[in-house]
Amino acid sequence: MLKTHTCGELRLEHVGQRVKLAGWANxxxxxxxxxxIDLRDRWGITQxxxxxxxxxxxxxxxxxxxxxxxxxxxxxxxxxPEGMANPNLPSGAIEVEVHLLRVLSAAKTPPFDxxxxxxxxxxxxxxxxxxxxxxQRMQRNLILRSKITKAxxxxxxxRDFVEIETPILFKTTPEGxxxxxxxxxxxxxxxxxxxxxxxxxxxLLMVAGYERYFQIARCFRDEDQxxxxxxxxxxxxxxxxxxxxxxxxxxxxGLMIHLVQVAAPMTGCQLVTQPFPRxxxxxxxxxxxxxxxxxxYGLEIVDITDLAxxxxxxxxxxxxxxxxxxxxxxxxxxxxxxRKQLDELSDLARSVGGKGLAYIALEAGEAGQVKSPIGRFxxxxxxxxxxxxxxxxxGDLILISSDTHATVCxxxxxxxxxxxxxxxxxxxxxxxxxWIVDFPLFDWNADEQRWDxxxxxxxxxxxxxxPLLDSDPxxxxxxxxxxxxxxYEVAGGSIRIHDRALQEKIFGLIGLDVEDAxxxxxxxxxxxxxxxxxxxxxxxxxDRLVMLLAGEPNIREVIAFPKSQQxxxxxxxxxxxxxxxxxxxxxxxxxxxx
RNA sequence: GGCCCCGUAGUGUAGCGGUUAACACGCCGGCCUGUCAAGCCGGAGAGCGCGGGUUCGAAUCCCGUCGGGGUCGCCA
Numbered sequence: 001m002l003k004t005h006t007c008g009e010l011r012l013e014h015v016g017q018r019v020k021l022a023g024w025a026n027x028x029x030x031x032x033x034x035x036x037i038d039l040r041d042r043w044g045i046t047q048x049x050x051x052x053x054x055x056x057x058x059x060x061x062x063x064x065x066x067x068x069x070x071x072x073x074x075x076x077x078x079x080x081p082e083g084m085a086n087p088n089l090p091s092g093a094i095e096v097e098v099h100l101l102r103v104l105s106a107a108k109t110p111p112f113d114x115x116x117x118x119x120x121x122x123x124x125x126x127x128x129x130x131x132x133x134x135x136q137r138m139q140r141n142l143i144l145r146s147k148i149t150k151a152x153x154x155x156x157x158x159r160d161f162v163e164i165e166t167p168i169l170f171k172t173t174p175e176g177x178x179x180x181x182x183x184x185x186x187x188x189x190x191x192x193x194x195x196x197x198x199x200x201x202x203x204l205l206m207v208a209g210y211e212r213y214f215q216i217a218r219c220f221r222d223e224d225q226x227x228x229x230x231x232x233x234x235x236x237x238x239x240x241x242x243x244x245x246x247x248x249x250x251x252x253x254g255l256m257i258h259l260v261q262v263a264a265p266m267t268g269c270q271l272v273t274q275p276f277p278r279x280x281x282x283x284x285x286x287x288x289x290x291x292x293x294x295x296x297y298g299l300e301i302v303d304i305t306d307l308a309x310x311x312x313x314x315x316x317x318x319x320x321x322x323x324x325x326x327x328x329x330x331x332x333x334x335x336x337x338x339r340k341q342l343d344e345l346s347d348l349a350r351s352v353g354g355k356g357l358a359y360i361a362l363e364a365g366e367a368g369q370v371k372s373p374i375g376r377f378x379x380x381x382x383x384x385x386x387x388x389x390x391x392x393x394x395g396d397l398i399l400i401s402s403d404t405h406a407t408v409c410x411x412x413x414x415x416x417x418x419x420x421x422x423x424x425x426x427x428x429x430x431x432x433x434x435w436i437v438d439f440p441l442f443d444w445n446a447d448e449q450r451w452d453x454x455x456x457x458x459x460x461x462x463x464x465x466x467p468l469l470d471s472d473p474x475x476x477x478x479x480x481x482x483x484x485x486x487x488y489e490v491a492g493g494s495i496r497i498h499d500r501a502l503q504e505k506i507f508g509l510i511g512l513d514v515e516d517a518x519x520x521x522x523x524x525x526x527x528x529x530x531x532x533x534x535x536x537x538x539x540x541x542x543d544r545l546v547m548l549l550a551g552e553p554n555i556r557e558v559i560a561f562p563k564s565q566q567x568x569x570x571x572x573x574x575x576x577x578x579x580x581x582x583x584x585x586x587x588x589x590x591x592x593x594x
Numbered sequence: 595g596g597c598c599c600c601g602u603a604g605u606g607u608a609g610c611g612g613u614u615a616a617c618a619c620g621c622c623g624g625c626c627u628g629u630c631a632a633g634c635c636g637g638a639g640a641g642c643g644c645g646g647g648u649u650c651g652a653a654u655c656c657c658g659u660c661g662g663g664g665u666c667g668c669c670a
Contacts, residue, residue, distance in 0.1 A: 033627035047630070067620085086630055109621060112605050116631085118619095119606070123662045176670035196670085223669045224595095351597080352666080456670045510670095554663095565663065 002072055002104070008044025012093050014077040019096060021046060022072040022104065024134070025065050026115045035062035039071060039096075040115075042139060047086070047095040048073050058101035068107035068114060068134075074100040122556075126570040129561055141558045144266050145546045149216060151262045152236055152542075155255050161212040161238070166201040168194060168218070173520060175457065177221035180231070188587040194220035197539055200524055202239040203458060203496055206535040207527045214238040216542065225565045227554035228488055228544055232563075238493075239537030245479055245495055248538055249435060252483060252491060256540075260431055263549035272296060272432035276483075280438040285405075286327075289413030294487030295432040297425035299416045301327050307386050308402060313377035315358075319402045326402035329412055330390045331419050334397035335362040345399065348418055354411035357399055360386070364395035374400075417487070426486070428551035433485045441465075441478035442509065450511035455480045457506065457521070459494040460536075466502075473509055483540065490545050493538025500528040 003022040010019065023041035030036075033052040038045050048071075050062035065071065075098040086092030110131050112120055117137040125132040132138055153163070172179045172193035179193035195201075197219045205213045217237040225231070240248065253276055260271045277295065284293050287300050304327060309320035316326050342359055349357040360372040360383075375383065390398050401411040420426045441461050442451035451473050453459065461469065462477040469476055483491035497503045503525060507517040518525065543555040556562040564570055583590065 027630075027632095029629045029632050031627060031629055031632075032625075034629080035627095036629050036632085038630070045630095049628085051627075053627080081628070084628060084630090089630080092630085109604070113620070116619095121601080121605090121662070123601090124605085126662085173670085177668085199670090221669065224667085226669085227664075229669070453670055459670095564661085566661085568661095570662090 003041075006043035007039050007041040007046040008090065010046055010077050010091050010094050010096070012079060015079050015094060017077050018075070019077055020072065020074050021048070021096060023070070024107075024114075025067055025069045025071055028062075028065050028067065030063055033059075035059060035065070037062060037065060037071065037073075037098075038115075039073065042143075044090055046091045047080075047089070048075070048098050048101075049095050050098045050101060054097070055099050055101075058098050061101045061103065062098070065101075065103065066107065066109065068110050069103055070105035070107065072100075072102045072104050073098045123564070123570055126562070126564060129571045133560060138557070140266065141546070141550050141552065142560060144263060144550055145542075145558050147262055147266070148259055148546055148549065149542070151259055152214075152216070152255065155258055156212075156214050156238070159212070159251070161214045162210050164205060164210065164213055164215060166195070166198040166205075166215060166217065170195050170201075173200075175453075177223050180220045180222050183586040183588055185585050185587075196221050197235060198237050199456060199458070200521075202237055202537060203524070203535065204527055206239055206241045206496075206498075207530065207532045209241075209533075211241040211533075213240075217539075222567075225563070225567060227556075228547070230543065230555060230559060230562055231567045233555070233559075234542040235539040236491075236542055237537075237539045239535060241533040241535040243495075243534075243536055245437075245481060245536065248493060248495075248536055249481060252538055252540065253433075256433055256483070256485075259545065259549065267429070267550055269429050269431050269549050269551065272430050274433075276433040276435055278435040278437055281436055281440075282438070284436050285409050289409040289411070289416060290487075291436055291482070292484045292487055292489050293434065294417070294420065294426060295434050295484075296427060296430050296486060297420050299329055299331065299419060299425070301329055301412050301416070302390055303327050304386060304389055304400070307382065307389060308400075311374075311378050311382050313358075313374045316374075316402050324402065324404050325408050326400060327408050327412060328386075328390060328398050328400040329415055329419075330392050331397040331399060331423075332393075333364075333395050334419075335364055335368070335395045337361060337397055345415065345418075348414055349401065349411045352410040352414045353407050354401060354403060357401060357411065357415070359400065360392075360398040362387070362392055362394050362396050362398075366394075368394045428486075428548075428553075431485060431548060433483060433490075436482040436484055437480070438462075438477050439480040439482075440474065441476040441480075442473050444474060448511065451509050453506070453510055454478065455492065455494055457510070458496045458503070458524075460497045460502075469505060469509065479536070481538070483538070485545070485548050488544050488548065489541075490548070491538050491540035493536065495534070495536035498528060498532040498534050500525055503528060 004020045007021055007023050021039055023039045026038040026040035026045055028037050035050045037048040039048050050059050052059040073096060075096045077094050078097050080093060080095050111128055112124060114131055114134045117135055169182060169192040172191065177196050181191040181193055184190045184192060198215060198217050202213055215237045217235050218232055219235050220232050222231060257271060257274055260269060263269050281291055284291055289301055303325060305320055305325045308316035308326035319326060346356045358374050360370060363369050392398055399415050401408045440454055441459060443454045445452045455478055459478045459480050462479055465476040479495035481493055482489055543558055546558040547555045550558055552558060568574065
């Protein structure tokens, strides 16, 4: 080894030892007769001291050392002189008196400062990702990710799960997200698809009798990017046989609590509540306006449809008559908002499809006025009933949306998140999980005049709702569950259909005829005829989970080599053109768009 | 595909119709034996992503385009 110790481990107890260290020059402070070099490796920073008197050769080299040069030093660990310790450095009580200094690899001046976590242009970070990854923030995040992955494996191996790999080259499934296709050289005109998730394969592993399977699986979806969505991402894919919903939820809840404990020493994250609250989808929409509520803060939605219906404000009355709701959120201590600020909130509402946002501002103080553009349509009694319903006090702001259920949800969800940000309510160190259950099995697709699966094709209906499949499919609940954390969906799963007849019935309802179904899923249907156990599973998104545990705002921060929003690798320059020979072998002709 | 924000020395920013295009860090040279965001002195380095237009005059205004980010659609 070129080093006897890491740059993070030397302490007072090592004083007097002869050591070899190697790493990068994090910062260099030349001070005439003595040069200080902060030597950095994955484990930390140790100060090397090169003295012109005692080590003239090393000193001559040290004077020319630049940032990010790769160095090896040999010397003696010594306590720093009285008053010279650096309390900001774990190794700050000691330093290494250098006798020998070697430059193992000189570095060009890097395009940005590797020794700090300061703000940088995203494109620059991605172009020089290997330098970005040297920075402390990214080192911490990737090491955290590794610890989380190991903790997941440990947890599941302890519970007798089997880790099994499934193919990356698989079959296209027209449902769901857009597939990434891989042309076949041996089969002209045919394509593999990269898996959107190993969904079918893990169910087949249940048919195969493994009973408890998991995989840290790479998944691919050719859809537009977001801060929490990359074209390739990693799921903990998991499936169990002979289980019911409770078994899966309990297993995962235990795992998540464990992962927070694993991450906490590195990131200071804290679990907000356990056991995890459970909300039905409907409840989540009514109270938070979204199927992925952030429970780190309140700002809950309150229904005021009955009160609004009685007022003289036409929008409220007409909506109530049409069966549409009016709901509101109380924002504490924002009753002094200016007209301009309130107008901006209407813009926010419009940006998510609303027509506007009514407000009642209760100015602070004894003499505080009630300001509201709809005030003149309400009697004094109606106004006070509304204020009471909202539990509002002087100084509060009430924001009201009246529209279709879906629009009211969208508007008040946006309002809620906006004020959480403005009021600093979403502390990234706090981790608030909740389960969402009781999803409808189908959504009505008005364009195609048919039912679409709201989760996926293999989700089992709630047993008591099976009769409704014939009479009222929209009312059938699926045995589906989502795990939400801090406003992000971090896992989704379900109990699956293991009965061929029921599966065929579902195919029928979503407009797949028998021939179609056989062509696409014949292997599944056939497998179900050979003794399929009842089974179910879930797939937590590891990128999102690590992002949240790390307190990061997007998943690029926890992925070593992420793609840009245009799904490009800015470092290597992917995607790139294939040459004529490659294309010919693959039986591909590229068509230029106009 | 729509909407919004950003693009100025190596980096982060300022400048928003007339400036020798500014500041900090970094870089180069010098001084310095206890620094640790070292300090002090001196210096080099951009014509403002790219293309076009408006104007006497454009980094500043307009159009297009490229790149990055956010968001709606999309993501079973």
